[in-house]
Amino acid sequence: MPEPVPLTIGKRPPPVHTVAVYAFAGMAPFELGVVVEVFALARPELAGLLAAPWYDVRVCAERPGHPLEVVGGFSLTPRHGLEELAAADTVVVAGVPDPYGEVPPAVTAALRTAHSRGARMVSICSGAFALAAAGLLDGLPATTHWRYAAELGRRHPEVRVDPDVLYVDNGQVLTSAGSAAGIDLCLHLVRQDHGAKVANTVARRFVVPPHRDGGQAQFIQAAVRPVEEPEDGVARSMRWALDQLARPLTVPLLARAAGMSDRSYLRHFTARNGVSPMRWVAIQRIAASLPLLESPEGSVEEIAAAVGFESAATFRHHFGRTMRTSPTAYRRTFGRAA
The missing domain is CATH 1.10.10.60 (Homeodomain-like)
Structure with a gap:
């Protein structure tokens, strides 16, 4: 008579949280690297600190399996498509091909699908233009890199653009300013998901402060400028x-x-x-x-x-x-x- 199969009764392990990041030809790799560094890097230093599994990161593109030429003279080949971006738990748009151009319709459709499912929607730098094009920032405060803030407000007047802050957390939809502000927002997400101690540990390995004071106004070139107005x-x-x-x-x-x-x-x-x-x-x-x-x-x-x-x-x-x-x-x- 076969031995009975032992059963383990208890809580199911929590599911792995998937993070999908949008990649495109011509992108600056820094913002993509920030997402990968924070959420995909193996972190043995967190042993014993995590109550839930670490993240599963998927780099997604419109045409998976095709190389994308990026800034710096090299290419990357995402393995995942927009359908996996639409199915992720957290979606990160780390920029758009052209802040002054149109966002690809397939991308906005995937973003709307993810948002309607309840996914957490995140942008870094010019990625706010994609969230705005998908209608996900309507009526909400949002930020982007200070050099694009006026353009975001002009093209999407329904968005309450704040050009000074490092990031804005609206709950399901979060936006951040340029480049390094993406680190601040990603650490904020880790803090939300796993607590301050884990976020501080990740920041220490990143060799950055876990939280920066102030906003991006301090990084804008500010000087007393001559008044160039009609004489009156x-x-x-x-x-x-x-x-x-x-x-x-x-x-x-x-x-x-x-x-x-x-x-x-x-x-x-x-x-x-x-x-x-x-x-x-x-x-x-x-x-x-x-x-x-x-x-x-x-x-x-x-x-x-x-x-x-x-x-x-x-x-x-x-x-x-x-x-x-x-x-x-x-x-x-x-x-x-x-």
Whole structure:
């Protein structure tokens, strides 16, 4: 008589979470490499820390099995097609062939299918254009690389584009800024799935901080720019103000430089620039402070006074509002050694 087959009664092991990333000809390989590095790399350092299996990564393309020429003079050959991208648990679009062109219809169809199934939808850099083209960002805040933010807002006015942040988490749909911000978002996903300790361990092997302060505003080239506007009172006052940033500035002073009444000046200035005169002055002062913070000389208090802020506290407030970080953190990141 055959021996009975032993049965193990207990919980089924949790299913492996599949991560599909879209690949295309001409793509920059960094963003794809970030996804593969975070989710596909073998991680013996996580032994004993994981309550669920690590990820199963699938690189997907419109024509699986065909080599794709990518930036840098080499090619890669994805083994998986868009049907597997549509079936994944997490879908990552690490860029699009052309942020100023059309997203392939087969790609938007696969994204809509994945989203309707409840997949987690993620974009890195220009990948937000694909999510927007599929209608997945309608009515939601989103971000992309700062150089593409205006174009994303122009082409998809239904998307609330935030050009300053490193990433935006809307729950099922997440977007990140350019390149390295993809690392921040991928670590955020690991933190959601496996907890802070696992995410910190992955970040340590990546040799990056598990979380970065601030947003991408601190990486945008910001400088006091000459006012290139038709000659009128508002433009004249703006050029005058750029030469007077270190002195106290008020709306009556700016209106006088424009040859206008205070009320008329406020109305015309805000209509032209989209911000109030004093908010514009604060932004110009912040821009003027950046090269000073990048130098090792001068304290934050001295720099605040040099660019016209009445106190270091006021400087810190406006700096944080504009740059999404503090003056001290900016100096630590971008400052030159003495």
